[in-house]
Amino acid sequence: MKVPSSAAKAVILGLLLVNFTSLCFGALEVGFYRGKCGVADVESIVRGVVIARFSSDPTIVAALLRMQFHDCFVNGCDASLLLDGPFSEKTAPPNFSVRGFDIIDQAKTAIENVCPGVVSCADIISLATRDAVFLSGGGRYEVQTGRRDGLVSLAANVDLPGPSISVTDAIAAFAKKGLTATDMVLLLGGHTVGITHCSLISDRLYNYQNTGGPDPDMDLALVSILRSTCPQNAAVDNAVALDQMSPLVVDNSFYKQLLMRRGILPIDQALALDSSTKFTVISLANGVKFPAGFGEAMVKLGAVEVLTGTQGEIRRTCAAINGP
Ligand code: HEM
Structure with missing residues (x-):
């Protein structure tokens, strides 16, 4: 019988260890x-x-x-x-x-x-x-x-990033979860659907950084549309679509909007302006990498600090931990 080389033995041992580890601790x-x-x-x-x-x-x-x-x-x-x-x-x-x-x-x-x-x-x-x-x-x-x-x-x-976080700080927050800057730009593509509220963007419309005017990084036509949805000192906090082009479709229009200075949240618009993320935004807006890349990034997000194997529990009701 042929005796395996030491390199082959190392590979076999590695494979056994991986298998053993996933049996003991579980894996996704x-x-x-x-x-x-x-x-x-x-x-x-x-x-x-x-x-x-x-x-x-x-x-x-x-x-x-x-x-x-x-x-x-x-x-x-x-x-x-x-x-x-x-x-x-x-x-x-x-x-x-x-x-x-x-x-x-x-x-x-x-x-x-x-x-x-x-x-x-x-x-x-x-x-x-x-x-x-x-x-x-x-x-x-x-x-x-x-x-x-x-x-x-x-x-x-709960220590979630706020809408005015800088790109640098956001990259650091995602890095803490094992996600890269590219993952982050892809995941913020989640803002291709859904809404925010006027209260979170009114400073961009009326008094950006105490200038008494709108955020110069926002397209003026968008400023005027949003001002009518979000009147100053309104009693009701209206909803604003995060993707003004196709708010119910998971597509790359979010990035196209950013390139047109039509981002809604400050962090969204900042992605297209910051030198560490803007090239990813440009390629997602112009290419075909989204939504496949978004799916891959969602899988990575879904693997953050998970409990597997015998850790935690399988809850019987999602709102409550299991009783004795
Ligand atoms: C730096 C990271 C992020 C920040 C600062 C941020 C911030 C926000 C804010 C402020 C809102 C609006 C909340 C409101 O007005 O009630 C929002 C909404 C939303 N976010 Fe994010 N977000 C981030 C990352 C993400 C990621 C990674 C996803 C998903 C992959 C995501 C998906 C959404 C969606 C879908 C909505 C709309 C929710 C709805 O319509 O009910 N966000 N986000």
């Missing part, structure tokens, strides 16, 4: 639930719930994208954002306007009915978001599953 994988729920297909149950909702409310894609970001950036993708409680993440101001919790509950109930205690709420967030992105024109990406649900949710841990 595409199709993790295959065969774990009898004949039930977990992913198609989630898809059915999302399709039904999407047909009456296409804004669900924006709700889910933001939910996944806010969940994954705080304590990792562990559905800690879904937990109720007087001091839970939901009670932190950046999460006040996060929506879509009910669709996750609906998918969870549908799954628990056929396969109790197996599928995590954290995985349902990723799967539902993927399906909504696809329905909104964003292309389909494979989602890894195998996440477990977290046991801790504290408003005090």
Whole structure:
């Protein structure tokens, strides 16, 4: 018999170790639930719930994208954002306007009915978001599953970037989560759908950095449109589409808008102005890399600080950790 060389032995040992490590600690994988729920297909149950909702409310894609970001950036993708409680993440101001919790509950109930205690709420967030992105024109990406649900949710841990963060600070915040500047530009492409509120942009319209005028980096025609949606000192905080071109479609029009100085949030517009991100914006606006690149970046976001194996738990109800 031929004796393996030491290089071959090292490769075999490496492979065994990788396998052993994933057996002990678990790892995310595409199709993790295959065969774990009898004949039930977990992913198609989630898809059915999302399709039904999407047909009456296409804004669900924006709700889910933001939910996944806010969940994954705080304590990792562990559905800690879904937990109720007087001091839970939901009670932190950046999460006040996060929506879509009910669709996750609906998918969870549908799954628990056929396969109790197996599928995590954290995985349902990723799967539902993927399906909504696809329905909104964003292309389909494979989602890894195998996440477990977290046991801790504290408003005090919520440290999400604000809309006026600088590009440099935003890059640093994403780097802390293992995401590159390119990932960040792709992920901010999530602002191709959804809304913000006048209160967050009124300084750009009326008194930018105490100049008494609008932000010189905003297209004047857009300033005038937004001023009519957001009158000064209005009693109601109106909604403004983050992508003024196609607010319900996951496409690269967001980047095209940025190049026309029609970004809505300060951080969005800054991506097209900062030397470390503007070339990525230009290539996404002019090329075909989005939405495939967006899908890849969403998969990376979905792997941030996940719990796997025997960590955490599989929650039976997404809003509460399991009782004794
Ligand atoms: C530096 C990073 C980010 C900042 C500062 C930021 C900030 C914001 C702000 C201020 C809003 C508006 C909230 C409101 O007016 O109620 C918003 C909305 C939204 N964000 Fe982000 N965001 C960031 C990254 C992301 C990422 C990575 C995604 C997803 C991949 C995302 C998806 C969304 C979506 C879809 C909405 C609209 C939500 C809706 O219509 O309900 N954001 N974001």
